[in-house]
Amino acid sequence: MHITGATALVTGANRGLGRAFVRALHERGVKKVYAAVRNPAAVVDDTAVRLDLTDPASIEEAARVAGDVDLLINNAGNATGAHLLTGDLADVRLEMETHYFGTLNVVRAFAPVLARNGGGAVLNVLSARSWVTALGSDGYSAAKAAEWSMTNALRLALAEQGTLVTALHVGYMDTDMVKHLDAPKSDPAVVAATALDGIAAGAFEVLADEVSRGAKKALAADLTVLYPSLSAARAS
Numbered sequence: 281m282h283i284t285g286a287t288a289l290v291t292g293a294n295r296g297l298g299r300a301f302v303r304a305l306h307e308r309g310v311k312k313v314y315a316a317v318r319n320p321a322a323v324v325d326d327t328a329v330r331l332d333l334t335d336p337a338s339i340e341e342a343a344r345v346a347g348d349v350d351l352l353i354n355n356a357g358n359a360t361g362a363h364l365l366t367g368d369l370a371d372v373r374l375e376m377e378t379h380y381f382g383t384l385n386v387v388r389a390f391a392p393v394l395a396r397n398g399g400g401a402v403l404n405v406l407s408a409r410s411w412v413t414a415l416g417s418d419g420y421s422a423a424k425a426a427e428w429s430m431t432n433a434l435r436l437a438l439a440e441q442g443t444l445v446t447a448l449h450v451g452y453m454d455t456d457m458v459k460h461l462d463a464p465k466s467d468p469a470v471v472a473a474t475a476l477d478g479i480a481a482g483a484f485e486v487l488a489d490e491v492s493r494g495a496k497k498a499l500a501a502d503l504t505v506l507y508p509s510l511s512a513a514r515a516s
């Protein structure tokens with residue numbers, strides 16, 4: 281997939297990693313960026329499109345308006361911090377509606393657009409949390425795990441029309457989503473550049489940092505490697 285000259289649509293383009301994607305796309309000479317956001321008034325330099333992942337009609341309308349897209353970046357997401365066992369089920373549902381059903385609706389709406397425009401590419405922004413959960417972000421992890429499986433299925437389905445589907449996995453990034461956390465964080469600009477390099481190279485998967493590379497490797501090990509507290513639970 282050639283990034284230079286592409287027409288891209290980025291969801292959640294107004295801040296965080298989405299904004300970093302928009303900048304990186306312009307640096308690489310794209311023809312046009314549709315900034316797909318909940319509040320179009322917040323977009324100044326690009327073509328604003330209203331898109332709320334929890335509003336299927338807005339997704340349909342975005343696909344109608346942005347009919348020249350050949351690079352779809354599914355970046356928008358939320359994190360409520362809901363616990364699966366005790367948290368508000370409305371928050372658990374919202375994360376699933378956003379990351380899973382919302383992103384799925386976007387791909388379903390844009391698949392014919394991408395087919396008409398030569399196949400193109402889809403990038404789904406996943407997480408190291410697709411592979412390793414933690415209490416405190418377990419509702420989020422479950423939604424990201426579902427989005428990972430969905431991404432794998434859509435890659436198979438869209439191969440027929442020549443659409444590349446790339447999954448981006450990353451640990452913490454320095455954005456609003458985790459501003460309350462005191463932990464090492466990647467620079468979203470570096471993550472966006474790494475992801476675009478992956479798309480340009482035709483990669484199915486981009487592991488943008490050591491955390492995501494370590495999480496993937498640990499999946500093959502005993503579960504106590506990913507979850508050391510289980511060793512104590514087993515011993516007691």
Ligand SMILES: NC(=O)c1ccc[n+]([C@@H]2O[C@H](COP(=O)([O-])OP(=O)(O)OC[C@H]3O[C@@H](n4cnc5c(N)ncnc54)[C@H](OP(=O)(O)O)[C@@H]3O)[C@@H](O)[C@H]2O)c1
Nearest residue numbers: 292296297318332333355356357407451452453455456457
């Ligand atoms: N930050 C991290 O540590 C981290 C790590 C791994 C993966 N990720 C993933 O990276 C992606 C970007 O997150 P970020 O860190 O940039 O977060 P962020 O700074 O909180 O930005 C989230 C973006 O998603 C948009 N959004 C939220 N709910 C939406 C909805 N229902 N419809 C449309 N847009 C919606 C927000 O729009 P508003 O401005 O309107 O709220 C905002 O533009 C997400 O998929 C996230 O899960 C983040």
